[in-house]
Amino acid sequence: MEGAASAHRELEIEPEPSHWQPRATWAGVRGFTGGAAFFLVSFVFAYFYLKAQDPNSDWKIGKVQPGIGLGVAILVSLLVSAAALRIAVQRPESTVRSGGVALALAFLAAVLQVIQWTTLGFGPASGGYASVYVGWTIAYTVFVLGCCYWIETQVATAWRRGRDAAARAQVSDELVHEGLKACSFFWNFIVFNGLVLFVLLYALR
Amino acid sequence: MTALALPARTRQPAWRQLLGFNVLTGIVLAIIGWLIGYWLGGRFVNIPSLQYYTVGTGPGQNDISVFLGYLLGVIGFLAGLGFFNYPIKRMLGHPPSLAEHESAGEGWIRYFTLCTEHKVVAMQYLVGIGVFFFIGGINAMLIRTELLQPNVHVFGANQYLTLVGMHGSMMMGMMTSGVLGPFANWVVPLMIGSRRMAFPRIESFTFWLLMAAGVVLMTTVFFGGFQTGWTGYEPLGDQGTAGFDAYIAFFTLVGISMCLLGLNVVVTIATMRAPGMTWSRLPIFVWACFATGVLMMLAAPMLAAALLLAALDRTVQTAFYIPGNGGSSYLWENLFWVFGHPEVYIVALPGFGIVLELAPVFCRKPLWGYRLAVAGMLGVGLFSFFVWQHHLFVSGMNADLRPFFMLSTELISLPTGFIFVCMMGTMWRGRINYAVPWLFCMAWAFNFLWGGISGVFLSDAPSDVTTHGSFFSMAHFHYTIMGGLIFAVFAAIYYWGPKMTGFKFNERLAKIHFWTLFVFFNTTFAPLFALGFLGMPRRVVTYPANLQGLNDWVSASAYCILGSMCVFLVNLIWSMVIKREPAEDNPWNSKSPEFQLPTPVPDYDYEKLPVFDDDPYPYGVEVAPAAATAGQGA
Amino acid sequence: MSHASRIAGVVIGVAVVCVLLALYIGIYLTAAPGAASAIQTPAGPHLYLATVPQAEPGDAHPTWVSYYAVSPTSTDWRHDTTYVLPANTVVTVTVYEYDTQTGLRNNFIGAVQGTVGGTIDLNGKPVSYIDPDTASHIFAIPQLGLNVPLEGPGSNAHNLCAQAPCSLSNAHETITFRFRTPGKGLYRWQCFVPCALGFINGVGGPMATVGYMDGYIKVV
Amino acid sequence: MSSVNHWRRCATLCAVCAVVMTLITVFLIAPGMPPGNGSAQASGQVVDNTVLLGISAFVATVVVVYFLYAAFAFRERQPELALEGPRVRGDSRVQAWWLFITTGIVLFLAGYGTVRLLEDGSGGGQGPNPIAAPAGASHALQVQVIAQQWKFTYRWPSFGGVETPVLELPANTLIEFHVTSLDVIHSFWAYQLGVKADANPGFDNIAYVQTKSPLTFNIHCAELCGLWHGYMYENGYVVPKGQFTSWIRQEEVRYAPITKTLPPYSTSYFPSPQRRA
Secondary structure, three states: OHHHHHHHOOOOOOOOOOOHHHHHHHHHHHHHHHHHHHHHHHHHHHHHHHHHHOOOOOOOOOOOOOOHHHHHHHHHHHHHHHHHHHHHHHOHHHHHHHHHHHHHHHHHHHHHHHHHHHOOOOOOOOHHHHHHHHHHHHHHHHHHHHHHHHHHHHHHHHHHHHHOHHHHHHOOHHHHHHHHHHHHHHHHHHHHHHHHHHHHHHHHO | OOOOOOOOOOOOOHHHHOOOOOHHHHHHHHHHHHHHHHHHHHHHOOOHHHHHHHOOOOOOOOHHHHHHHHHHHHHHHHHHHOOOHHHHHHHOOOOOOOOOOOOHHHHHHHHHOOOOOHHHHHHHHHHHHHHHHHHHHHHHHHHHHHOOOOOOOOOOHHHHHHHHHHHHHHHHHHHHHOOHHHHHHHHHHHHHOOOOOOOHHHHHHHHHHHHHHHHHHHHHHHHOOOOOOOOOOOOOOOOOOOHHHHHHHHHHHHHHHHHHHHHHHHHHHHHOOOOOOOHHHOOHHHHHHHHHHHHHHHHHHHHHHHHHHHHHHHHOOOOOOOOOOOOOHHHHHHHHHHHHHHHHHHHHHHHHHHHHHHHHHHHOOOOOOHHHHHHHHHHHHHHHHHOHHHHHOOOOOOHHHHHHHHHHHHHOHHHHHHHHHHHHHHHOOOOEOOOHHHHHHHHHHHHHHHHHHHHHHHHOHHHHHHHOOEHHHHHHHHHHHHHHHHHHHHHHHHHHHHHHHOEOOOHHHHHHHHHHHHHHHHHHHHHHHHHHHOOOEOOOOOOOHHHHHHHHHHHHHHHHHHHHHHHHHHHHHHHHHHOOOEOOOOOOOOOOHHHHOOOOOOOOOOOOOOOOOOOOOOOOEOOOHHHHHOOOOO | OOHHHHHHHHHHHHHHHHHHHHHHHHHHHOOOOEEEEOEEEOOEEEEEEEEEOOOOOOOOOOOOOEEEEOOOOOOOOEOEEEEEEOOOOEEEEEEEEOOOOOOOOOHHHHEOEOOHHHOEEEOOEEEOEOOHHHEEEEEEEHHHOEEEEEEOOOOOOOOOOOOOOOOOOOOOEEEEEEEEOOOOEEEEEEOOOOOOOOOHHHOOHHHHOEOOOEEEEEEO | OOHHHHHHHHHHHHHHHHHHHHHHHHHHHHHHOOOOOOEHHHHHHHHHHHHHHHHHHHHHHHHHHHHHHHHHHOEOOOHHHOOOOEOOOOOHHHHHHHHHHHHHHHHHHHHHHHHHHHHHHHHEOOOOOOOOOOOOHHHOEEEEEEEEOOEEEEEEHHHOOEEEOOOEEEOOOEEEEEEEEOOOOEEEEEOOOOEEEEEOEOOOEEEEEEEOOOEEEEEEEOOOOOOOHHHOEEEEEEEOHHHHHHHHHHHHHHOHHHHHHOOOOOOOOOOOOOOOO
8 A cells, every 4th residue: 555655656856965976986086097007007017027037038039129219209198198188177168178189199199109019120929028018008008098088078078068058057067077087187197107108118128 | 967867768569679779789789799800800810010910820710800709799799788879978078977777667678788777787687697607507517527437538628627617717707796796786875875886887887798708708618618727827828729718808808897896886885875874884794895896996907907918928929928938927827816816805705794794683783893894804805915925835936925925814814703703793692583594694604614724724835735726725715605605695695685676585495495505515515625635636637546436425415506506596486486475675674774665675765865873783772781691591 | 477478488498598508518518539449450459540730621620730540551531539449458559640840849758658669660660769850749648658759751841741631642651659558448648749830839729639639548 | 591601601612622623633633634654744744734733623613612502592582573682792802802812823823834834845846946945955866847738757967867757766865856847837746745836837946855765656737737637647656765776777778869869957948939830
């Protein structure tokens, strides 16, 4: 009887607190960064482990030197891209422009990496260093491309909100901005990894 | 931005519901994707600028093809389920939203779709993982069949090793989510008053990815299987046939799924607690899920990375695991066990949580030593990252660190001991109700005790010399995982199952299931300790003739476990399909919030967000010490 | 749903599971290469084998190196790797070696062990070891201590056989050896030469698959 | 029945049972513990196992008896009434004692294990630079164990680098095994000698064992190494010193031609070709 009665009763479902989702976004990106850190640190570990063990002296077989020019170009575009996204976070009204720059440079970094692979002059089989180089850059580029997508969604969201009041009304500014901050946080982390990668694979070698 | 309030769609005829984004479309697209990927892989080999990367692709086996097939197959599957609709919308600038297929008006079809309702995903998990648990179990039976005779082979040596690998991978890969998938997704939001998980779409994603992974693993039989067992040691894996690609793809997908599942649980618990639900009021099961989630989130990516290296070795000719070409077999052992040991506790911790969660309900007392239990769970989680090299005591790697790893491994028994003392304290002067869930908890304590005690022999480097890699270690981890996790899962199934499904289990059959499982579990695995001590290595297809008696006993006993599981299946089908009795709202007189809701729990869970103002276990009566024992009678 | 249709659903479900299980066991798990017996000759049982760089075109793995059971004149090629031999008997084995030289991973395996007299007949000449670099395959039964290195024709030899079946007109070497079988039981044999083309270090693939470079000796 | 009564009864029961069980295990079960008396290291492991077994039996019995006692003493005869027990949320004294005792046991185990391990290496593989070498290790007889799919061969640097297909060891001698592999990871397990050392390709893994009187021992591969892992077993022999010397001389002569083709003795081997053919 009670069940029948409640079925006819108009349900008034109390909405969840509006701060939950932004907080979840904040915590989620930090947790995911932790996971990604453990993923990427595996390559750092492989780098030092193989370099240190190397029982057969084949850390490098033959001339194994990736082009430093492209390496620097990749690093610079990553750093500038991260900075551009930081600017978008600081000044949300510039998200479309700064975010666009960040997106373009992030994508450029991925393209340059692809060019680097095809012009390496050595293959993955040329010893431990070559393996780490190829493996790490592949994993890294996957992350860069993933971030490209993420930045793109932030830019697109900002762009649509800028020209469509209805879209703006759907979700709070707070949530959108939290999403952008999360994106920037993760992208900064990935770029930091790019810096580590550059130091180990290009600068130290 | 609420998770709720999608208007119920008008019902469509059944056949019409089959069209659209659901698992059927997913399967079709998966097959198409596989074929495209396989074909593409064949083309890559002939591209001149990629010659450095494809030079070693030998005749008759193109691993690039196989991997691309799996990749595009899984992408196709997810696309068919509709997982890319929302990301594409986001690319077009549409705002974030959370809900999909949530309304009960969509009927049964939502169980076969991307559904963001947490209770639906939990049921998907329960059934999906159950199916793979069954497959893994069948493989175990076949292993025991092969071991009936020392040197007469029912199956070939290839197939035997594939069976061993499939059983191990299926159990370790799929069952890792065996508690967090079904029970955390179902219970945690209700316990903390949040109505949903933090990322409902990711919640669904983890489930479907796991299912895709299970199928991928099974396809290994079409590529010659894999001979490495679930640990996939290199460079044995590197030299495997394409069947090993299935193993890599499987565990990578599992790793992604695990990481995201853990992340989701952790974020939900951390940020979406209803008013008044402070950290010190969290039910102990939620704490267990939190600790497990952290481990999953951080450890699983290591596995994904290790597998990526293996995949690169097999496709683009890197040499991470190939000694003599710059690689090292120890690299895999390190990366794998840095994941692998937390993984063991990922499997054990939720069991701790279930047992301690049920203890107050069935002992009718507050949880004894709540803070100690929390410390135990977090301690186990923390320590588990510092013990991995006890798997490698005789490997010759970092031998000077053996005393440290011996110490850290033995220290991890301290927080595990906290769990025991909390359970023991809760039982003391309780009023213990031996309902089926509690029977399973008691059995958990018994089994896990032996698991822990036998672990001492493995953590002690001198005695590990004999026990390492033998049936002793195999018996040890079956005591902790099967005797621990699986018993706890069954406790959870009998405890929360009626609430989740809306029907009662037949209690008589449930008791038969319990007693047969408990007895036959112990008669199966206790002799394995002896076999290990007598010198039988793991994963062997043949063994000395003098060990046949014990092996036959174990096999016979293992078949009895199958029989016991069949009792469970019969009970399930009987109670669900044949003679369905609706479950009560609160069959156990539990004071946990989820049992205060009607059965079945409505889609919106709580009409008003609950407010918590007491600790989670308000059991027991405040009485003077002298009167406390009154009523214990005679 | 009616009661009857529910029960029907359960029955169908159970039936499907049973069928799938039967297929799994029947098609995959119990699949094994066929068995070949030694030929009875006045001098005792005689087993004729051949090795080829690639199995037949219709094989499951046509690019894999493999052993075959053949007739005394290298005809009648059967892809069998379980060899049935009588117990406690001196058995003669002749191997037609069509595959080219690969070289050993562990040169010590180039020593002949466990044969009658400690030697083998390589093209009619008795030898007790071969140059490890000329090894094409090994026929070894480690449980019996039997180890027979099989020298292969050089890669520049005339008229090399690329794929099974091969005939005696192809370049080949003939190795004959005799060993004493033990009591009844199942034993395994294998190859030790890293001959698996396309697999890391030359091991794996055919080297690790029963039916190619591995098999059983069934002593009856 | 008072609560004091429960405590005392349970504690007495636990203590009595634990002592009895410990005595039973130490004196009845432990003497049969593996791996037997085949070598100094094996005997040492038996001692270790006895100590561990004794402690385990004590702890396990206490816990099991406690559980059984609580399970029977506090069972509810009328669960449908859902009567509740006392609202006790913990007892810091009990918790502190538990922590104190378990920590003590754990630290003792770790310390004991470390001392035992460092004494003579306990027969375990300890990498290329062993720290737990028994006394006189510099004069030990070196034996290289070469694992390959799926057979162990043995190389003797002090006998002209000859390689043998079977393992014979002199009695009452300190042996230094150098375990390595040519392909994948294996594990050299000489059961009765109490020796286990993983064979990693390209790496040297040293394990010591002091043989005793002559015996036949089982050698197994203890790490999954592929297809014939299960068949990778054989017998090894500890023989009187004189018999060993004549055997190894005989092998030297017999395999002289093939020994010439072997690469020079090394702690690890990297034959070419390494890459996929």
